[in-house]
Amino acid sequence: MTPSNSIAPTPAWLRLAIGIIALAALVVPALLVLNAPRVPHRRHRVPPVALPNRVVPKEELPAVEPIAIADLTPDDARAFNESIPFSTDPNPAARPFHLVGAGDSQERAVDCLAAAEVYEAGDDALGERAVAQVILNRVRHPAFPKTVCGVVFQGAERSTGCQFTFSCDGALTRWSPTPAAWARAREIARMALHGAVFRPVGHATHYHTDWVVPYWSASLDKIVALHTHLFFRWAGWWGTPPAFNRAYVADEPNVPQLAKLSPAHLGGATDAATPAGDPGATGLLFDVNKAASAIPANAVPAAVAGDQNVFLVTLPDDMVPDLYPALALRTCGDRPYCKFMAWLDSSKKPARLPPTGDQAAAMSFSYLRDEKVQYVKALWNCEQFRRPSTAQCMRRQLPPVPAAKPAPAASAESAPAAEPAPLDGVRRKAPAQNKAGAAVPATPASSTSSSD
Structure with missing residues (x-):
């Protein structure tokens, strides 16, 4: 007689299913690991050359070398x-x-x-x-x-x-x-x-x-x-x-x-009225840049026909002279070379270069930029505008010197030939004189005598 509390044996099919599940739990992860894509492990490189590690002594001034970057990602x-x-x-x-x-x-x-x-x-x-x-x-x-x-x-x-x-x-x-x-x-x-x-x-x-x-x-x-x-x-x-x-x-x-x-x-130009000691003052220097960016594109003067780097401009009557560089900067834009020449009197402005002497003398402002030679210069006509420094002034155009009238040719019979001026630092004997005090004409022997 079988006891009532005995455990029935596990069916064979259940034991088989459990074994398959356990085997899959071991085999599947192993297959995933073996077949996973390989990620190459790249060690961090060191610079291609050994970096210096030296303390410069007090007796030796440390060198300041141009910055050079190691070839690293x-x-x-x-x-x-x-x-x-x-x-x-x-x-x-x-x-x-x-x-x-x-x-x-x-x-x-x-x-x-x-x-x-x-x-x-x-x-x-x-x-x-x-x-x-x-x-x-x-x-x-x-x-x-x-x-x-x-x-x-x-x-x-x-x-x-x-x-x-x-x-x-x-x-x-x-x-x-x-x-x-x-x-x-x-x-x-x-x-x-x-x-x-x-x-x-x-x-x-x-x-x-x-x-x-x-x-x-x-x-x-x-x-x-x-x-x-x-x-x-x-x-x-x-x-x-x-x-x-x-x-x-x-x-x-x-x-x-x-x-x-x-x-x-701009070639040394600056505004003397800007308070250099006021940390909160941006002054005229900032106003110039703001004015340059505020000038509309349709107000920018056109370049001279045949040369897109040259501008001959009539200045606005209501523009403060200190803001002329703003107009020049806005006009020249990003041109590496730019020549900006401006007049207050439109009747004096030439139609092309070069200006005549009167037109050059009447020029009110000029700006020249040549990045190839690292040159930038802004100049005012200081006869028209008062500037804080003479370094901002154009050179005054000097009037042409009239040519001297040629002297009338003298007749060989009417005027004796002038003697050449004596050379400085050379001593010569005084010309010989007769008893009456008149000069005696020089002979070949006397004219070749050496100095004292």
């Missing part, structure tokens, strides 16, 4: 940059910078600093302040030029290898910041040039984005990261505050590449 570059640790040494803030010099020099310093900010960091206040501080640190360091424009445009004459890439890669001709962005960059530049210090970057003299690897990065101390930019200072004594001991030279050079952004670089 952005991902490889980021991995390499992450492998470089941040310096654990103190990071003291730089001393405040106080701009000095003539008004036109100060305006050019503001323009150069603002251009570096907006072209290097974009319209980003934090990045612009960091870039401005790096440039002012360089001005004080013995390894760099002693003017703001000199630092910003160091190496700009080369097609590659400049210190700030925007100055030599054509960015200045490809695009311009909006008036609002340019005004903000100038405001930040003015603040930095009149005492504002951006403490996070300390005494940094170098920076780069995290997706590139310059060859100098391993030999400098990495001190801070801001957004996608990494900031560096020299290792050793050259990165300490005592090394930043050079004085600023308050004579900023004229930079023709910035003429499109500011008339302060």
Whole structure:
């Protein structure tokens, strides 16, 4: 008799089904793994050459070489940059910078600093302040030029290898910041040039984005990261505050590449009425650029027939002379070469070049741009307009000198032949005289006698 609580045996078909399911649970994942597409694993490369890692001694001034980028992909570059640790040494803030010099020099310093900010960091206040501080640190360091424009445009004459890439890669001709962005960059530049210090970057003299690897990065101390930019200072004594001991030279050079952004670089032209010490004043320099962008296309004068780079213009009677460069900039547009000549008196304006003497003397304003030789110049007729500097004045046209009337020919019988003037520094014997005091004609022997 079978007990009532006994368990019935498992049917064979159920055991078979469970075995198949268990086998599938093992076989299917194994097949998926074996047949999955292979993803190649690429190790991050290192730069093609060994990066320098040397601390320059105090007795040796560190060299400032043109920037050269290692041949790495952005991902490889980021991995390499992450492998470089941040310096654990103190990071003291730089001393405040106080701009000095003539008004036109100060305006050019503001323009150069603002251009570096907006072209290097974009319209980003934090990045612009960091870039401005790096440039002012360089001005004080013995390894760099002693003017703001000199630092910003160091190496700009080369097609590659400049210190700030925007100055030599054509960015200045490809695009311009909006008036609002340019005004903000100038405001930040003015603040930095009149005492504002951006403490996070300390005494940094170098920076780069995290997706590139310059060859100098391993030999400098990495001190801070801001957004996608990494900031560096020299290792050793050259990165300490005592090394930043050079004085600023308050004579900023004229930079023709910035003429499109500011008339302060139109051959030295600037507006003396703009308060250079007012951080909130954009003044006439910004008004010129705003006026240039505001001039409608149908108001732009037509070029001379046969030469699309030459403009002979009658100036509007109601336009302020300080805004003539705005009309010239709007008229010339992006032309690498442009000659703009303008008259207030339309009756004096020539129909073609060259102008006559009277027409040239009556010219009121001229603007010449030749990017091939890096030349930009704006000049006013200072007999018509009062300017703050004679450097802005055209050369006065001198009247032609009348030709001298020829002297009547003298008869050989009526006038004796004039003796040649004696040579300076040569002493000759006095002509011989007879007893009556009359001169005795020279003989061949006496005329060839040597001097005393």
